[in-house]
Amino acid sequence: NAGVTQTPKFRVLKTGQSMTLLCAQDMNHEYMYWYRQDPGMGLRLIHYSVGEGTTAKGEVPDGYNVSRLKKQNFLLGLESAAPSQTSVYFCASSQRGGGEPGTQYFGPGTRLTVT
């Protein structure tokens, strides 16, 4: 099993450009999450999904959109990138257990720089 993979690993964008980050998991997990990590800020939840076809807003959703068309994939889109979106983005997935999310499995991260 590859676990959780993220594409791309690195990206540099100019302000105003758009891009999509892809997260894929092969563990048949119900839950998937997108976080951003900035120095001194820990991980902040952007959007998440509790199942195929569903998405929900996290702590810092503005400027991002997501889609979960297939259970194994969770896409994070930036429509018009801003320098404030320079960050490391992590995707995670977890299995639903006992009516609550369980252990999260993380991808290796995508380092995005917006100039």
Place this chain on the structure above:
Amino acid sequence: SQQGEEDPQALSIQEGENATMNCSYKTSINNLQWYRQNSGRGLVHLILIRSNEREKHSGRLRVTLDTSKKSSSLLITASRAADTASYFCATDGRDDKIIFGKGTRLHILP
């Protein structure tokens, strides 16, 4: 705002000593988890403790949970150089959200 807050923000100890870090949270939870992150890598799950549990062990790790004080502690015994990393607590909030704290940076000195 973030649910969990770790304390201290940074900790340096000698190899072989025990390391203790704390996490406080604001609202009721179903479970609390601890994760480790090595520099430049993704997070790795260490241990999960449910709200009806008070203590849990896994190898050199010991986690306690005090729901009345809304706090948890992670103890790493007999620390090793490989334990140098950032440690995060995460709580499940409403609507299946998992919220992380800002982390404790642990540095093990040789």
